[in-house]
Amino acid sequence: MGASENLGQGPPPPHSRKRARELVLGLQDEICNELESLDGGQSFRTDSWERPEGGGGRSKVMREGRVFEQGGVNFSEVHGEELPPSILNQRPEAKGHPWFATGTSMVLHPRNPYVPTIHLNYRYFEAGPVWWFGGGADLTPFYPYLEDARHFHRVHKQACDTVGPELHKVFKPWCDEYFYLKHRGETRGVGGIFYDYQDGSGVLYKGQNSEGPAAQVSRELGPHPKSWEQLFELAKACGKAFLPAYVPIVEKRQEQAYGDxxxxxxxxxxxxxxxxNLVWDRGTIFGLQTNGRTESILMSLPPLARWEYGYVAPADSREALLTDLFTRPQNWFEDATLEERCRPHQAVD
Amino acid sequence: MGASENLGQGPPPPHSRKRARELVLGLQDEICNELESLDGGQSFRTDSWERPEGGGGRSKVMREGRVFEQGGVNFSEVHGEELPPSILNQRPEAKGHPWFATGTSMVLHPRNPYVPTIHLNYRYFEAGPVWWFGGGADLTPFYPYLEDARHFHRVHKQACDTVGPELHKVFKPWCDEYFYLKHRGETRGVGGIFYDYQDGSGVLYKGQNSEGPAAQVSRELGPHPKSWEQLFELAKACGKAFLPAYVPIVEKRQEQAYGDxxxxxxxxxxxxxxxxNLVWDRGTIFGLQTNGRTESILMSLPPLARWEYGYVAPADSREALLTDLFTRPQNWFEDATLEERCRPHQAVD
Structure with missing residues (x-):
């Protein structure tokens, strides 16, 4: 880190908005291109749109592909006069300032049940003197494969480590905490990384659950100030980790035969x-309640979904293993019992 | 109305809880029996459950019937030490009092797209000296038939009229207001009736939108005090209106041939x-966020549902008519243009 860089809460560097915008726009392009070759069947259809209150975006959607039953990758760059109360509560210093936000988000729903659903989001905010980065990626398998979960976490840990070895220790449990269905007692999947409100100051965890594992680890680690440049590099490294984290899993599972x-x-x-997405995801709810572009926000919803009253996975089945082990926070790298539990179901690799 | 009855806000009569409980339990039985004969294929499976914090319920679910692809009818009777803040905001007088609530709710998802989805809910609350009734029923067609909408509204209006000719004037627009998807600019369907916080005092509308049509009509009508007995009769009359309002529509549409x-x-x-249900329904969100019985609360979700980015119904199609006319508040009885718009699509009867 150069001596000239500001650690934490200094003003953003020149061209900060342009650089953030180009980063997330570049990620959208790079990821979509690679996913199109991977799919080999369909390509993304692009919708550009403007936001009446300021800014706009570009939504890319694929339907009925060979690999992807439905998937969407959004880019947006929006601005306004004052942030909504839900964000001002978290960042009161932003009050009274016009704001700017840019980001890319993606959800892919593969056709083959052995290929996991994937979500990614990287974003950047500015409001007057205040700025922060947020983002992450999480994996939602339907059938359990320990090595897929480990691979996804390993690649994201490596990306975080390029900026600081302490980051993954906090962002991994933060992901488990954020993608949690309280009414089901389940995480959405095997997690990945999640971070928000990263302005370079103080401790890493800036979420709402001060008693959770992410907050605890963060407190133990103490302050870890970061510069704008470092957090920009983090978004870049994690964004670029997406393809190596996900594509090998798709390639490994896409031909696996499945039945009804x-x-x-x-x-x-x-x-x-x-x-x-509809009950707990702050981004979705915030968008829907503040006149966001509904079709882009709900691009994350599955092409087809099913509800069945009182369903319980058969005892000792792969479906039960998925539910009991792959929708609970796990220490994927170090917990040796995971292999023991997965092996009888051919769910290691 | 007898001279001995209390109009508005008096204490409830003796055995009020028992009577309310028996009313909604009786409705659940009566409706389920009739729906089983109507379906002719499947019957309801009953789950009785207890609530750890006090009370319990009985969920009846039908799956893969001849008429009903999935449907559930809940009964519950629950109590606790203090109401949650979301209700205390509306009824501050209830603060510090133990509460009691009983109700029945139902959603049926028919298989044939020409048969509408239906929802019903009638409930009764007590908290110390405070008591109120709430409820309603609304119809969600997939294909437009003006006479089905009119029939459903007519039968519910007649039920309301037995207690007071002013009631339907408020409860109909209140239903349009409540079952509204703000992010889509659509009502859930053709509506029906909805009322809440009916404690017999003051004006009829007690919702949150003081500028909406329901509030306006209610203000113009002025105070319409009601006794506990009258509001009990209202729940009974409306609950009993369900079968004559819905069954003839099912019988009329169930054999209509349809394709993909x-x-x-x-x-x-x-x-x-x-x-x-997941984004806007206060009952669902309240239940999920306060440790309600998830499987019973989400019994309302469809057995199978689909999302498609950017879908727009073909111009001048029945699907466009459904979207443009049957998901907007209408004056079903008096607006003569409705027939003109429906006739070209064979959507009158």
Whole structure:
């Protein structure tokens, strides 16, 4: 880190908005291009749109591909006169300032139940003197494969480590905490990383659950100030980690034969995805309640989903293993019992 | 009305809880029995459950019936030490008092896209000296039939009229207001009736939108005090209106032949149903956020639903008519232009 860089809460560097915008726009392009080759069937359809209150975006959607039943990758760059109360509560210093936000978000719903659903989001905010980065990626398998979860976490840990070895220790449990369906007692999937309100100051965890594991680890680690440049590099490294984290899993699973049982369980679990996004996801709710572009916000919903009253996975089945182990926070790298529990179900690799 | 009855805000009569409980329990039984004969294929499976914090319920669920692809009818009777803040905001007098609530709610998802989805809910609360009734029923067609909407409204208006000719004037627009997907600019369907916080005092409308049509009509009508007995009779009359309001529509439409186009549109519109219930329905959100019984609360979700980015119904199609006319508040009885708009699509009867 150069001596000239500001650690924490200094003003953003020149061209900060332009650089953030180009980063997330570049991620959208790079990821979509690679996903198109991977799919080999369909390509993304692009919708550009303007936001009446200021700014606009570009939504890219794929339907009925070979690999991807439906998927969308949004880019947006929006601005306004004052942030809504839900964000001002978290960042009161932003009050009275016009704001700017840019980001890319993506959800892919694969057809084959052995290929996990994936979500990614990286974003940047400015409001007067205040700025912050947020983002992350999380994986939602329908059938359990320990090595897929480990691979996804490993690649994201490596990306975080390029900026600081302490980051992943906080962003991994923060992800488990954020993508949590309280009414089901389940995480959305095996997690990944999640971070928000990263302005470079103080401790890393800036979420709402001061008693959770992410907050605890963060307190133990103490302050870890970062510069704007470092947090920009973090978004870049994590964004670029997406393809190596996900594509090998798709390539490994996409030809695995499946039947109606696997399809039905996939549709059932997609119901959970819809529940999370509509009931708990702050981004979705914020967008819907503040006149966001509905079709782009709800691009994350599954092409087809199923609900069944009182469903319980058969005892000792792969579906039960998915529910009991892959929708709970785990220490994927170090917990040796995971292999023991997965092995009887051919769910290691 | 007898001279001995209390109009508005007096204490409830003796055995009020028992009477309310028996009313809604009786409704659940009566409706389920009739729906079983109507379906002719499947019967309801009953789950009785207890609430750890006090009370319990009985959920009846039908799956893969001849007429009903999935449907659930809940009864519950619960109590606790203090109402949650979301209700205390509306009824501050209830603060510090133990509370009691009983109700029945139902959602049926028919298989044939020409048969509308239906929802019903009648409930009764007590908290110390405070008591109130709430409830209603609303119809969500997938294909437009003006006479079905009119019939459903007519039967519910007649039920309201037995207690007071002013009631339907307020409860009909209140229903349009409540079952509204703000992010889509659509009502959930053709509506019906909805009322809440009916404690017999003051004006009829006790919702949150003081500028909406329901509030306006209610203000113009002025105070309409009611006794506990009258509001009990209202719940009874409306609850008993359900079968004559809905069964004839099912009988009329259940044999109508349909193809994949109609099925796909039904699944797409069911996505809206899930969106309303998960994003906007106060009852659902309240239940999920306060440790309610998840499987019973989410019994209302469709067995199968579909999302498609950027879908727009073909111009001048029945699907467009449904979207443009049957998801907007209408004056079903008096607006003569409705017939003109429906006739070209064979959507009158």
């Amino acid at each position: 049982r696997e399809r039905q369980f996939q549709l059932y679990r997609r119901g959970r995805y819809a529940e999370f | 186009r109609e099925r796909q549109f039904q699944l797409y519109r069911r996505g809206r149903y899930a969106e309303f």
